[in-house]
Amino acid sequence: MIRNSPLTWRLGIASLSLLIAIAVYCFARLYPPLLFESIKATSQILASQTGIFGSAPSLFYTLSIGLLVGACAPTLWGARLHCLLWITLAGFLEMSQLPTLSRPLSTWLASILPETSWEIVRPYWARGAFDPLDMLATLMGGLIALLLLTCISGSKQNVSD
Amino acid sequence: MFLIDKRCLHRFLLIGVYTLGAFGIVASGSGGGGGDTDWEPGVFLPANTFWAKCANPRDGINPSTNRPFSDVKGSTDDENNFLRSYSNDTYLWYDEIIDQDPSLYDSPVNYFDLLKTNAITASGRPKDRFHFTIPSDEWFQIAQSGVSAGYGATFVLLSATPPREVVVAYTEPGSPAELPSANLLRGAQILEVDGADINDATSSGTSIINAGLFPESAGEDHTFEVLDPGSTVSRTVSITSANVASTPVQNVGVLTTGSGRVGYLLFNDHIATAEQALINAIEQLNVAPGIVDLVLDLRYNSGGFLDIASELAYMIAGPNKIDGQPFETLRFNDKHPITDPVTGAPLLPTPFHATTQGFSTPVGQALPTLNLLRVFVLVGSGTCSASESIINSLRGVDVKVILIGSTTCGKPYGFYPTNNCGTTFFTIQFQGVNAMNFGDYTDGYSPENTINNPGELLPGCSVEDDFSKPLGNETEARLAAALVFRDTPGTCPTPSGRPATGSARTEKGLIAGESTVLKNPWLKNRILR
Numbered sequence A: 001m002i003r004n005s006p007l008t009w010r011l012g013i014a015s016l017s018l019l020i021a022i023a024v025y026c027f028a029r030l031y032p033p034l035l036f037e038s039i040k041a042t043s044q045i046l047a048s049q050t051g052i053f054g055s056a057p058s059l060f061y062t063l064s065i066g067l068l069v070g071a072c073a074p075t076l077w078g079a080r081l082h083c084l085l086w087i088t089l090a091g092f093l094e095m096s097q098l099p100t101l102s103r104p105l106s107t108w109l110a111s112i113l114p115e116t117s118w119e120i121v122r123p124y125w126a127r128g129a130f131d132p133l134d135m136l137a138t139l140m141g142g143l144i145a146l147l148l149l150t151c152i153s154g155s156k157q158n159v160s161d
Numbered sequence B: 001m002f003l004i005d006k007r008c009l010h011r012f013l014l015i016g017v018y019t020l021g022a023f024g025i026v027a028s029g030s031g032g033g034g035g036d037t038d039w040e041p042g043v044f045l046p047a048n049t050f051w052a053k054c055a056n057p058r059d060g061i062n063p064s065t066n067r068p069f070s071d072v073k074g075s076t077d078d079e080n081n082f083l084r085s086y087s088n089d090t091y092l093w094y095d096e097i098i099d100q101d102p103s104l105y106d107s108p109v110n111y112f113d114l115l116k117t118n119a120i121t122a123s124g125r126p127k128d129r130f131h132f133t134i135p136s137d138e139w140f141q142i143a144q145s146g147v148s149a150g151y152g153a154t155f156v157l158l159s160a161t162p163p164r165e166v167v168v169a170y171t172e173p174g175s176p177a178e179l180p181s182a183n184l185l186r187g188a189q190i191l192e193v194d195g196a197d198i199n200d201a202t203s204s205g206t207s208i209i210n211a212g213l214f215p216e217s218a219g220e221d222h223t224f225e226v227l228d229p230g231s232t233v234s235r236t237v238s239i240t241s242a243n244v245a246s247t248p249v250q251n252v253g254v255l256t257t258g259s260g261r262v263g264y265l266l267f268n269d270h271i272a273t274a275e276q277a278l279i280n281a282i283e284q285l286n287v288a289p290g291i292v293d294l295v296l297d298l299r300y301n302s303g304g305f306l307d308i309a310s311e312l313a314y315m316i317a318g319p320n321k322i323d324g325q326p327f328e329t330l331r332f333n334d335k336h337p338i339t340d341p342v343t344g345a346p347l348l349p350t351p352f353h354a355t356t357q358g359f360s361t362p363v364g365q366a367l368p369t370l371n372l373l374r375v376f377v378l379v380g381s382g383t384c385s386a387s388e389s390i391i392n393s394l395r396g397v398d399v400k401v402i403l404i405g406s407t408t409c410g411k412p413y414g415f416y417p418t419n420n421c422g423t424t425f426f427t428i429q430f431q432g433v434n435a436m437n438f439g440d441y442t443d444g445y446s447p448e449n450t451i452n453n454p455g456e457l458l459p460g461c462s463v464e465d466d467f468s469k470p471l472g473n474e475t476e477a478r479l480a481a482a483l484v485f486r487d488t489p490g491t492c493p494t495p496s497g498r499p500a501t502g503s504a505r506t507e508k509g510l511i512a513g514e515s516t517v518l519k520n521p522w523l524k525n526r527i528l529r
Helices: A006-028 A037-047 A051-072 A076-095 A099-112 A115-126 A132-153 B006-028 B076-090 B108-114 B136-145 B203-213 B274-286 B306-322 B386-396 B477-487
Strands: B132-135 B147-150 B153-159 B165-171 B189-193 B221-227 B235-240 B242-245 B249-257 B260-267 B293-297 B326-331 B374-379 B400-405 B418-420 B423-426 B430-433 B445-447 B456-458 B460-462 B516-518
Touching: A006 A051, A006 A132, A051 A076, A051 A132, A051 B006, A076 A132, A076 B006, A099 A115, A115 B006, B076 B108, B076 B418, B108 B423, B132 B136, B136 B147, B136 B423, B189 B203, B203 B221, B249 B274, B249 B477, B260 B274, B260 B477, B274 B306, B293 B477, B306 B326, B306 B386, B326 B386, B374 B386, B374 B477, B386 B400, B386 B445, B400 B445, B400 B456, B400 B477, B445 B460, B460 B477
Parallel strands: B260 B293, B293 B374, B374 B400, B400 B460, B445 B456
Antiparallel strands: B132 B423, B147 B242, B153 B165, B153 B516, B165 B189, B189 B221, B221 B235, B249 B260, B326 B430, B418 B423
């Protein structure tokens, strides 16, 4: 039975934060007039915000995936370990937008990925820019996930039950 | 029924979540990347959809508005899309732009370079040779104060291809070029730059020459081999670049002739500080008993703020001659026949400003006037845009303009500087016509006896630039010719015949046409605020 188990909580929080991340992204970082004409005014206000709000999708996204990898791990320690791995991966992806990393990485990825796949991911390095606030949000999201995993699971409980 | 090992299931799920998680970041642009829109040829969203959405948003205060920058997080795609939509809306020849996918260009500046017409004029020159960008912080600095990195020496390129000839046209008072250690005089010829011969045609040699002649920042040390005018022995000069404030109005004086007092005024840049300097100059010339004629030296004035051109034209002609007629009327593209697409204001003619516009003096002060019925203008290929509008607008109100020199650059066009995400873009948006509805001088204005490349012909003399004499000296060839023509109309020295291409310099470099004044590109323009 999984009802009210730590796994349920983690999945619930992960799904919720993923939804929040997508919602924030759509409001603040896509093209509001195209997507949500009826709520254009609201989204324009949100889009005009700078700083940490612009990085909110990074926070919620790292949080949600952190909880999901935690939910998929067989033990609490495994959950923590995978959450840390996820933070590292997400942090590396943000760091990879630094020109010193993005150029060699783009060259290498272009040489190993099929053209159609490369075209999908190319803009992330070709036109994306490293943002310290995104980096901060990524780390914060990951740490919150780590904290939630610990709090929800209890000290010795096996997360897969 | 399948039995799945529990550990295998965990691993499978973990790999799946990791993969999807990483792909989600990369594909969605979460974390500051991506953000593609689908490009549909010929379909343009409003430019405001993309305005100030930057790959690298700026913090701090915008010096042109004194308010925080409006930048929000965006992508290079957003910046390119802004340029695409903005050009489609406001570019004078928008229907001649070949629409190209903005997502294929990683640099907005490179993409902007494509957003112009490739057409050629009847004389074989590119129809749009005025398309350029500069970093916004540089633009703010130059536009407000006239300050830019350099030596305070303006060079003229008499021959772009070897044997090259680069000479000093004039210097800014108090600049590094005028320090005793440098003492660069008008007419000094540059023979070597940082060890590279001025005739070095290799790309590395040209790079050294360009880097030396046009320092990017203050504090750069460069060495020149210089041949002073009248000298047969060269000397080595080391100069350190500095942030130099331009002195746009120089050598104001009165020449006493047998037929009356003649004013002389060297006007080099339509920058903000020129407003006060021009008022001072006109007041100086008006000191009793005043002057009967004016020689306005615009040979190195390649443009700038149109409002300042309007103020000067008013000060020359005075209220009676102008009598309510417009200085210039702007024509935008056919999408905007009634309103200005940038300000949204109704399209009304630009008046001859009778009062100050607040560039470097308080707004609304009455301008002094000379009330002249004619003006002698010293011109060359460096006379461009806002300077040409002075000539054109005075002709429009029937002030006689006599040209002494060579063909002007031919730019009856202008634009608003457009700042987006740290770059200021200059794309041609309008053509100016005078009170007589004339503005077709794309091949420039020429003195009537010009031999080569004549543009719109006006009375006057074709006279080569005389680097052997200081500007404002009555023996300098162009000024001397003006004084002779004034005393004996129609009398000119033998025309020089030197080609006057008037090519615009789109990049700092020695690749432009002949007789080119090497200045910042923005100064070769007709700019609205």
